[in-house]
Amino acid sequence: QDNGYARLLRRQVEEVFRDNRMIAVCQYNSMPGEDMVLMKHYLRKHNIEVKFVLNEIIRPMLSQSKYKNLLPLFVARNILLVSPETKVKEMLRVLKGVPQINLLGACIDSTILSRQGVENFAKLPSLEASQGQMVGALALLPSQTSSLLQGGSAHLTALLDEHIRRLQAGEMGSPDESAPAQSLGAH
């Protein structure tokens, strides 16, 4: 519609989608006002904002943007939990205490996730930990190669050392064999 208010709301929604990394879509069943205020408060602490949306405004906007696959989510009453950061674990913890809000799905960093996907995302290790794991995995192969290459000569050295030790132990009895044993040890 070309209603001015509708255009304003539409622009606000477009802005929300543009400025936030995490947009979670939840079904809103009526809940007492004070619970809503408490929930908004806890979410604000993690920089998550609660936005009420009207389906008539958001549906045409989504169908023309890259978020087409979020369209089926917008029936019945919904709210959006938006944040420029991706604190999914904290959001899930707050939502667990509010049974009247049901998480349906989310769009995090332009990736559409289902509810299960959001829970898996929350369980991922941090970026630094993942980078450390990757570096460890990459370093594993060259270290295996170098130990393989050195393995042969290391084994030979060990065998020769053992041989010398035994000869020196036997030398206590016969000093004639000391010369060849010493030339062997020099290499």
Added chain:
Amino acid sequence: KKMASKIRVVLRPVKSIVVRFCPFESNVESTRKFLGCINHKKIQATNRNCEVTADVRHDGSEPLVDVMFVDGDRLIMKGANLTTIEMLTALGSRCNAKDLKEEQKSKKKSP
């Protein structure tokens, strides 16, 4: 035409309600609206012990409303081809029937 939010349902004989749906499917509108109406404070006020849970899946299963009654009965409504009003009236009529049975039983016990 009746509005879904005006339908009165007394949840006294109900133990729990589980509403299961896949939000990314296209046939879930009536089930989701049913969930919204069930959570209305007037209906919730009729029985504070009744647990209403929403089970959000992503496996293409069809939308389902599973109602467990206090006397062990179970009502399963497959929401794919039902409207919200039909589901609410079905639940409401069963609850009323059970309530009437309870009243008759208690009247028989206390002459």
